[in-house]
Amino acid sequence: MDCFLKASNIIEKYKKPVCSISGGKDSDIMLDIITKVDTQHKVMYVWLDTGIEYQATKNHLEYLKQKYNIKIHIEKAVKPIPVACKEYGYPFVSKHISEMMYRLQKHNFQWEDEPFESLIVKYPKCKSALKWWTNQKGNMQGKISRFDIAYNKYLKEFIITNPPNFRISNKCCEYAKKKASHLYSQLNNCDLDIVGIRKAEGGARAGSYKNCFTNNTEDISHYRPLFWFTNEDKKVYDRLFNVVHSDCYNLYGLKRTGCVGCPFGRDLENEIEVMKKYEPKLAKAANNIFKESYEYTKKYRQFAAYMKANKGGDSIAKND
Ligand code: SF4
The missing domain is CATH 3.40.50.620 (HUPs)
Structure with missing residues (x-):
């Protein structure tokens, strides 16, 4: 009421x-x-x-x-x-992460593991993205903010070990x-x-x-x-x-419907299987559009799972 x-x-x-x-x-x-x-x-x-x-x-x-x-x-x-993906880059993990990585790539960032103070000298026009990369937002309050890279476990370690070879963006x-x-x-x-x-x-x-x-x-x-x-x-x-509700829920069994096959999807692997079964042409199209992001996301998830299982990983190189 x-x-x-x-x-x-x-x-x-x-x-x-x-x-x-x-x-x-x-x-x-x-x-x-x-x-x-x-x-x-x-x-x-x-x-x-x-x-x-x-x-x-x-x-x-x-x-x-x-x-x-x-x-x-x-x-x-x-x-x-x-078209937007082709022109600006592909979404990866979340909106905020994609935006930060887009800004860093625009400045030809080399994914260096260095403190903010030295990075800002090399990349002076990239302040807020560098703050994300060096976990400055939460540092100010003594905790991890969701606007810091550390909010996504092992993401920084993953990117340093596997720098992206395609453009990332949320455009x-x-x-x-x-x-x-x-x-x-x-x-x-x-x-x-x-x-x-x-x-x-x-x-x-x-x-x-x-x-x-x-x-x-x-x-x-x-x-x-x-x-x-x-x-x-x-x-x-x-x-x-x-x-x-639509057949996406009643027939396909999806729990959420956002953009078709968006790499941000929490249940992405299941969604891809559902697409293959009920709308196979769409599954092909989504794979054509987001292929690089799908592969990179999968690699990151495997990396994070490995690191978690090994309590932070005794050697990142082992994962390669
Ligand atoms: S939600 Fe849709 S528009 Fe936004 S990043 Fe994902 S695919 Fe692109």
Whole structure:
């Protein structure tokens, strides 16, 4: 009830709200809520086509259109994922790590294991990425920050032993998702952006918000109707309102659906197997796009597992 009242209240105050649909579980619940409270039918719905998408998601969008009798506008990526990856580099482990490695590679960093003070002399325009590399963020508070490389166990040791021979970047997030959604809102003079981010999903995206609403009088405001939903709340909502999710969950058995085959995926190996079984062409496409990152990620995971099993590794060289 809180959620319905809040959603109704907020939507009422805006003239041109836009709701970003992904076809995922959270998005399904958000859509159910918004369509129930949007009595004036003023909310526009948009789906971002990143250039590599499950057929099951596309089918689900058709189902949603009919179920709620709504139009869902398909917005093409400013640069589709395959293009953005080719141009800027490939995602590796997480958004933050990819961004830091992108910056270091841009300055021709040689992955030296040296203190910040000497590295900043060699690479003076790379301060924040060098702070990540030398664990300066947490050092200041006497602990490891999630913005330090040490937050990901044995990553630094791995990179030093196996420097990447391909470009790393998170720019596809910017060009395939962020910019496309921003452009759509701008072109349509939208004043409220509605997205399905939940605090409980964790990670940098959810962590960058404190509550469900960001009022912005000069620009577009942002509303996250599911922000306080727990996993249990989602189950209850599904049951109460008979929400049907896409085949990605019901048939393929995936637990999450983000970008198809994104190397950040926690359950990546399983996702690749699922793709091979249900959407084999997509599996091939994902492998073509992310091949180098998949191999490098696998190598890192094996390295970390080896180091953990050997309590830090008596000799890194042994792993080679
Ligand atoms: S989630 Fe992964 S694949 Fe999708 S745009 Fe971001 S980095 Fe690229």
